Amino acid sequence: MREEQEDEVEAFGILPENWQAALAFIKCATQWHRDDAGTLAGLRYPALELVIKHYPCIDPDDVFRRVQMMEGAAVAQSRRMSPKS
Numbered sequence: 001m002r003e004e005q006e007d008e009v010e011a012f013g014i015l016p017e018n019w020q021a022a023l024a025f026i027k028c029a030t031q032w033h034r035d036d037a038g039t040l041a042g043l044r045y046p047a048l049e050l051v052i053k054h055y056p057c058i059d060p061d062d063v064f065r066r067v068q069m070m071e072g073a074a075v076a077q078s079r080r081m082s083p084k085s
Helices: 003-011 016-027 045-054 060-081
Strands: 032-034 040-043
Touching: 016 045, 016 060, 040 045, 040 060, 045 060
Parallel strands: none
Antiparallel strands: 032 040
C-alpha cells in the first residue's frame, strides 16, 4: 500500500465502538428495500438479524441499534440524492 493510500484509510476511520456494527452494515449491502423510484427505503431486518446471529458480536442488541442509525443516515442520503418528481 502506498503511503498516501494509508493516509486515506486513516481519514475514513471507524470508531472502535462502531466496528462490529459497520461490519454488519456492510454485510447487509444487498439487503435493501427500495421504493418505486429506486431510493433506499430500509434494510431487510430478517437478513440483518441473521448476519448478527452468525457474526460473533459482543452485544447483538447494541449492534442492531447502531446499524439502525447507519440505516437511517443512508436512507436520508438516498432521499436527498434522488431525482425530485
